[in-house]
Amino acid sequence: MFTVTTTQVTLVQIDNYGPWTTTPEPRREMDLQTLQSRLFADVAQFLGHRDAYVFFTRFDNMIAVTNGVDGAAHATLQESIGNRYPVSVSLGTAVAERPVDALEAANRRLQTAGSAQDESRTEVLAGEYLSETDRSDLQVAHFDVVNATGKYTDRLNEFDTFINIERAYGSLMRHLREAHGALSFFVGGDNIVAVCPDLPETAFSSAVAHVEDDVDIELQVGVGRGASAHEAGFAAKHALEDCRHDGTSVELFGAPAVSD
Numbered sequence: 167m168f169t170v171t172t173t174q175v176t177l178v179q180i181d182n183y184g185p186w187t188t189t190p191e192p193r194r195e196m197d198l199q200t201l202q203s204r205l206f207a208d209v210a211q212f213l214g215h216r217d218a219y220v221f222f223t224r225f226d227n228m229i230a231v232t233n234g235v236d237g238a239a240h241a242t243l244q245e246s247i248g249n250r251y252p253v254s255v256s257l258g259t260a261v262a263e264r265p266v267d268a269l270e271a272a273n274r275r276l277q278t279a280g281s282a283q284d285e286s287r288t289e290v291l292a293g294e295y296l297s298e299t300d301r302s303d304l305q306v307a308h309f310d311v312v313n314a315t316g317k318y319t320d321r322l323n324e325f326d327t328f329i330n331i332e333r334a335y336g337s338l339m340r341h342l343r344e345a346h347g348a349l350s351f352f353v354g355g356d357n358i359v360a361v362c363p364d365l366p367e368t369a370f371s372s373a374v375a376h377v378e379d380d381v382d383i384e385l386q387v388g389v390g391r392g393a394s395a396h397e398a399g400f401a402a403k404h405a406l407e408d409c410r411h412d413g414t415s416v417e418l419f420g421a422p423a424v425s426d
């Protein structure tokens with residue numbers, strides 16, 4: 167019924183950031199946090215306008231899903247950051263059926279150019295990009311904890327709520343990575359967005375069951391497909407609304423966006 171999924175992944179890596187954070191002496195932590203969150207916001211805005219997604223991961227390295235974003239746009243993003251920040255970024259991009267394989271290849275492009283802490287390895291722009299014609303769909307799953315507000319937010323202190331949400335995230339991210347080569351990211355609140363290869367409904371019900379068995383936390387998930395991360399992710403959000411409405415734990419392919 168479906169064509170094979172293809173994910174284009176871009177690794178965004180701040181160049182030589184470790185030494186910069188301590189030279190000439192350690193920099194104030196909140197200044198680093200401000201820089202990192204502003205950089206993430208800028209990258210998210212640039213890529214979001216092009217229907218891509220980016221996840222903050224460790225902030226010094228961010229993982230983006232960039233189907234539909236070409237090499238010229240990547241070059242513009244890199245140049246603009248270099249012009250406006252005290253740090254520069256390298257961008258490695260690759261394409262594969264399984265998101266983890268695309269990330270591996272994207273990562274390797276930077277690793278072969280030099281170390282993340284090599285002061286002469288800056289602004290690498292290396293990659294392969296999907297062309298207009300070889301674009302196929304990608305699959306995005308949007309997970310959330312069932313009734314997180316009633317079970318955690320309104321009952322526990324914020325730190326203990328956070329521990330529970332992180333336990334669910336840790337269990338899910340490892341399961342989807344190991345079983346399917348999917349990449350899952352905590353995106354705030356009780357939400358986890360997973361970029362997946364072409365997976366059937368049973369893979370998602372197994373993932374939900376795995377987390378429940380492993381850490382006793384109940385998840386629900388909406389799954390979407392589309393030509394871009396936004397399109398797939400938006401369909402996933404609609405499918406998650408179907409879970410909420412129908413009390414189901416997995417729903418595939420929510421209604422397409424009416425206007426966006």
Ligand SMILES: Nc1nc2c(ncn2[C@@H]2O[C@H](COP(=O)(O)OP(=O)(O)OP(=O)(O)O)[C@@H](O)[C@H]2O)c(=O)[nH]1
Nearest residue numbers: 310311312313314315316353354355356357403410
């Ligand atoms: N990033 C992101 N965060 C969201 C989204 N929807 C909700 N959240 C966050 O998740 C928190 C909990 O909201 P819900 O998931 O709607 O609440 P809940 O109590 O779990 O209710 P149900 O999901 O209906 O079971 C909110 O405070 C937001 O922080 C979303 O689409 N994206």
